[in-house]
Amino acid sequence: MRKDVHAVKVRADRCTGCTRCMQSCPTEAIRVKAGLAVINAARCIDCSQCIESCPYDAHSVISGSLDEIKKYKYTIVIPAITFASQFPGDVKIDKLCFALRKLGFDLVFSEGLAVDYLKDRIREIIVNEQIKKPIISSHCPAVIRLIQTKYSSLIGHIMPTGSPVDIAANMARNLCKENLGLTDSEIGVFYLSPCPARVTNVTNPIGMQESAINVTIPIKDVYAEVLRTLSGMEDSFVELGNCMKPENLPWAESGGQALMSGVDNYIAVSGIHEVAKVFDRIEMGELDDVDFIEASSCIGGCVGGPLNIENPFVAQRNIRKLAENSTQGYFQMIDSVLAQFKHIYLTEEISPRQTNILDEDFTKAIEKMKQIEEITSRLRGLDCGSCGAPSCRALAEDIVQGKARMEDCVFYKEQQHLWRLEDESE
Amino acid sequence: MTEEIVASFDYQIEKDDFKIAGSASSHIKKILKQLGLPNPLVRRASIIAYELEINLVIHTVGGAMHLEVHPNCVVISTEDMGPGIEDVDQAMTEGYSTANDTAREMGFGAGMGLPNIRRCSDEFSIRSTFGTGTWIRSEIHVG
Ligand SMILES: Nc1ncnc2c1ncn2[C@@H]1O[C@H](COP(=O)(O)OP(=O)(O)O)[C@@H](O)[C@H]1O
Ligand code: SF4
Ligand SMILES: [Mg+2]
Numbered sequence: 255m256r257k258d259v260h261a262v263k264v265r266a267d268r269c270t271g272c273t274r275c276m277q278s279c280p281t282e283a284i285r286v287k288a289g290l291a292v293i294n295a296a297r298c299i300d301c302s303q304c305i306e307s308c309p310y311d312a313h314s315v316i317s318g319s320l321d322e323i324k325k326y327k328y329t330i331v332i333p334a335i336t337f338a339s340q341f342p343g344d345v346k347i348d349k350l351c352f353a354l355r356k357l358g359f360d361l362v363f364s365e366g367l368a369v370d371y372l373k374d375r376i377r378e379i380i381v382n383e384q385i386k387k388p389i390i391s392s393h394c395p396a397v398i399r400l401i402q403t404k405y406s407s408l409i410g411h412i413m414p415t416g417s418p419v420d421i422a423a424n425m426a427r428n429l430c431k432e433n434l435g436l437t438d439s440e441i442g443v444f445y446l447s448p449c450p451a452r453v454t455n456v457t458n459p460i461g462m463q464e465s466a467i468n469v470t471i472p473i474k475d476v477y478a479e480v481l482r483t484l485s486g487m488e489d490s491f492v493e494l495g496n497c498m499k500p501e502n503l504p505w506a507e508s509g510g511q512a513l514m515s516g517v518d519n520y521i522a523v524s525g526i527h528e529v530a531k532v533f534d535r536i537e538m539g540e541l542d543d544v545d546f547i548e549a550s551s552c553i554g555g556c557v558g559g560p561l562n563i564e565n566p567f568v569a570q571r572n573i574r575k576l577a578e579n580s581t582q583g584y585f586q587m588i589d590s591v592l593a594q595f596k597h598i599y600l601t602e603e604i605s606p607r608q609t610n611i612l613d614e615d616f617t618k619a620i621e622k623m624k625q626i627e628e629i630t631s632r633l634r635g636l637d638c639g640s641c642g643a644p645s646c647r648a649l650a651e652d653i654v655q656g657k658a659r660m661e662d663c664v665f666y667k668e669q670q671h672l673w674r675l676e677d678e679s680e
Numbered sequence: 681m682t683e684e685i686v687a688s689f690d691y692q693i694e695k696d697d698f699k700i701a702g703s704a705s706s707h708i709k710k711i712l713k714q715l716g717l718p719n720p721l722v723r724r725a726s727i728i729a730y731e732l733e734i735n736l737v738i739h740t741v742g743g744a745m746h747l748e749v750h751p752n753c754v755v756i757s758t759e760d761m762g763p764g765i766e767d768v769d770q771a772m773t774e775g776y777s778t779a780n781d782t783a784r785e786m787g788f789g790a791g792m793g794l795p796n797i798r799r800c801s802d803e804f805s806i807r808s809t810f811g812t813g814t815w816i817r818s819e820i821h822v823g
Contacts, residue, residue, distance in 0.1 A: 407719035534706065538726060611716035616822070617751050619715045623687040 260298045261315050261453035262305065264291045268312035273639040275304035275313070280526050281403050285652070286642035296609045299399035300451035301526040301551045302560045315450045315561065318469035320476065323358045326442030326468070328434065330426045331359040332419060335366050335506040336448045336556045337473055338498055340564045341481075343575020346489065347498050353483040357476060359444065361426070366502035368421035368598075369514065375415060375598060376515040380545050386411045388521070388536060388544040391511055393417045396451040396551035397529055398460050398604065405533045406606035411547075415598050416461065418505070419445060419452065423466035424597045444469045446476060448506075448559025451551060461600030472561035503573040508555035511548045520546040525553040612655075626650045633663055640664045687711075689747040693736040693758075698786055701737045705729035708747050708756070715749060721820060724800040725754055728818045731793035732758045738783040739763075740814070750822075753802075757817040765808040772798065772806075 271289035283297035284304060291312070293304070305313045323329050331354060338347055351362045380389055392398060392413040401408050415421075423443050430436050445467045447453055453470040504510035509522035521544055523532045529549045535541050552558030554566035562569065612626075613619040629650035636646065641662040643649035652658035661667050689711065691704035709726040717725075729745070736743045736758055743760025765771045772794050779789025798804045803819040 404713075407723060534709075537709075537723060538730060539723070608716075610714055612714050614716065616716065617685060620685050620687045620749050620751065623711065623715060623749065624685065627687065627689065 257458075258295045259454070259458050260293070260295055260300055261317060261450040261457075262293065262298065262300065262302070262313050263316055264293060265312045265314050266290055268310045270310055270312070272309070273642070274307045274309065276642075276644050277639060278303040278307040279644065280400065280530055282644050282648055284644070285657075286639075294609075296607065297403060299396050299403055299526075299551075300449070300454045301396040301400070302450055303526060305450070305560045315453055315472060317447070317450075317453045317475075318444070318471050320357060320471065322469045323442065323444070327440040328361075328430060328436050329359045329442040329444060330361045330363050330430065331355070331357070331444045331446065332363050332365055332422050332426065332467070333446045333498070334419065334448045334452070334473065334556065334559075335364075335369065335503060336559060336562055336569065337446055338500075338503055338576060339506060339557055339569035339572045340473060340477060340562055341484075341572065343572040344579060345484070345576070347500060347576065349484065349487060349489065350480070351498055353480050353487060354476075356483050357479060361430070362498075363422060363426040363429075364498040364502075365419045365422045366499055366505065368418035368425060369502045369505045370499065372415060372418055372421060372598060373511075373515040376413065376511070376546075377517055379413065379415070380515075380517055383414075385414070388541055388547045389413050390536075390547045390549060392461070392600065393511060393548075394451065394550050394552075394556075395455040395460055396449070396526065397549045399451075399607075400526065400529065400551075401533070402460075402604060402607045403609060404530070405537060407537055408533060409604050409606065411536070412604060414600055416600050420455075420459075420462065420466065421598050427466050442469065443467045444471060446471055446473050448473055448556050448562045449552065450561070461602050461604050463602055473559075474561050474563050477563045500573075500577045500579075503576060506556040507570050507573065508550050508553075509548065510555060512546055515546075517546045519544055520548055522548040522550075522555075524550040524555055524558065526551045612651075622654050625654045629653055629660070632666075634665050636665075638664075684750060687715075687749045691733075691745045691747075693733055693743055693745055695737065695740060695742040696782075697737055701734055702730060704745055705733045711747065711749070712754065717754070717822065721754070721822065725756060725820055728756050728797050728800050728820075731797050732756060732816060732818070734788055735793055736760055738779055738788050743813070752822050754820045754822060755817065757815070759815045760813050762811065762813045764810040764812050765806075765814055766810045768806055768808055771808075 269290050271286045273286050275291050276284040276286055281297045281299055283294045285292050333354060338350060355362050390411045392415060426443060427441055430441055443466055447470045456465045456467045456470050459465045505514060508524040512520040512522055523529050557569040558566040612622045630647050633646040641649045643652055649658055653660060705726060708729040712722045712725055733745055740760035741762050743758055745758045748755040770776055774795045775791040777789045777791035783789050797818055801818040802821045806816045808814040
């Protein structure tokens with residue numbers, strides 16, 4: 255079995271054990287132990303709430319770097335759809351792609367290209383296929399992991415297509431293998447990512463055996479260098495083979511997928527806690543008459559990803575400006591490549607993660623549940639977090655699962671101390 | 681014979697408390713998921729708990745809801761302090777509702793609650809004394 259490894263790690267040198275990330279985590283994956291936040295990999299969904307909530311910048315994202323370019327004979331860079339929106343709306347996309355290639359890549363290939371292909375399929379699937387409504391977009395890996403972790407009854411609602419980046423990576427690989435006679439191991443596919451969820455999805459993919467991407471680099475890590483290259487460039491420098499179509503950029507905004515796919519009866523929800531609330535409603539059967547749920551872990555959609563540079567709402571405005579200004583070059587080979595491209599579906603089953611279940615054995619689970627209630631009733635109910643668990647009930651669960659002790663509760667400990675003093679004075 | 685293991689939970693439900701209406705049933709849903717019960721069963725139980733909870737909020741002076749998890753069944757029940765139901769058969773009819781305007785404005789009062797509860801239950805019983813109160817019990821079999 256593949257190891258459940260995630261991109262976000264806590265930096266012991268910066269973490270103060272303040273409990274903010276623990277309180278913000280939608281799956282209660284974080285505990286504070288000995289003054290340090292610890293992430294439980296089996297519960298982590300890579301949603302970045304911990305990163306966003308941390309005042310000390312104490313979370314790092316384990317990702318790749320440009321140095322890895324030299325490991326490959328031929329390198330392709332796939333900028334996330336959000337990439338262009340990080341630059342002022344009057345930037346020329348052709349020029350931007352050229353600057354990007356100057357980082358040392360052989361080919362720029364846009365995620366937006368897969369969008370071109372996918373958007374019509376999405377509408378067709380919604381209209382024609384017998385999938386439980388509402389159909390939930392498969393775009394955001396953090397959302398899929400939330401479903402696996404807390405809403406397993408919704409697995410059957412997930413759109414069966416892969417997300418644009420994975421489709422694009424496969425397209426780019428195929429293109430280079432067929433046209434340049436390269437082998438898979440000679441090609442390095444690099445992805446410029448807006449989020450840790452996509453970094454994790456390369457080493458620990460969902461719905462596919464293996465990712466076609468080799469290296470993920472945070473957008474913010476290359477931003478300054480691209481900007482530098484850009485400022486020193488004449489306007490006449492353009493990337494001829496570029497394929498970042500401005501009209502595909504709204505895909506990175508919440509609601510963009512539905513809009514571009516021509517789906518009218520949809521809900522676009524963003525921000526992982528709001529997504530969870532909508533999922534609760536779907537589970538109750540209240541949204542059966544909705545066709546499509548476009549759920550994004552980040553506020554505002556992928557423009558809100560924590561590895562971007564620009565504020566998500568400014569980025570949205572950049573997208574609008576880019577779309578106005580551009581009549582840009584477009585990859586000529588594409589239509590023929592697309593026509594023969596079939597790998598757009600997820601190939602592996604998405605299975606539930608069993609991390610919320612108290613015990614495999616139902617009777618034992620009931621027994622544990624009884625103990626949890628009994629312990630919870632003895633705790634103060636303040637959910638203060640001093641014990642290192644996000645709520646009194648979470649502490650009770652940890653105690654029953656053998657991961658914490660009653661004495662971790664500061665109030666209980668004090669009470670015990672008082673009892674001891676009383677005993678001694680008697 | 682060993683004693684049967686039962687986990688039980690009690691919830692107080694206040695009259696007209698629309699703001700937190702649904703919180704008891706979400707707690708129930710969370711518990712049943714943690715116990716590892718199959719999704720369709722959790723869904724049925726959540727619908728039952730939700731409809732019962734809303735009925736206490738909109739039709740009664742307040743009451744209590746209970747969850748009991750036994751190794752072979754899940755039982756959700758409510759009891760309230762009034763006003764009771766005059767004609768239980770009528771109340772069980774699809775579309776019948778006495779919900780007031782405020783409740784209707786909040787989107788309740790389709791008259792489908794009790795029929796849905798019965799449909800989702802393996803065993804269902806209701807007893808009501810007009811002027812006194814109502815007692816409802818719904819059981820779902822496990823396995
Ligand atoms: N606990 C209760 N106490 C008194 N009346 C009730 C109670 N539960 C249901 N009723 C009556 O039964 C009717 C039908 O209930 P239900 O099927 O849930 O529909 P709704 O709640 O939409 O009115 C209610 O309108 C109300 O008159
Ligand atoms: S919304 Fe987009 S940027 Fe945010 S986690 Fe999901 S895929 Fe990544
Ligand atoms: Mg009702």
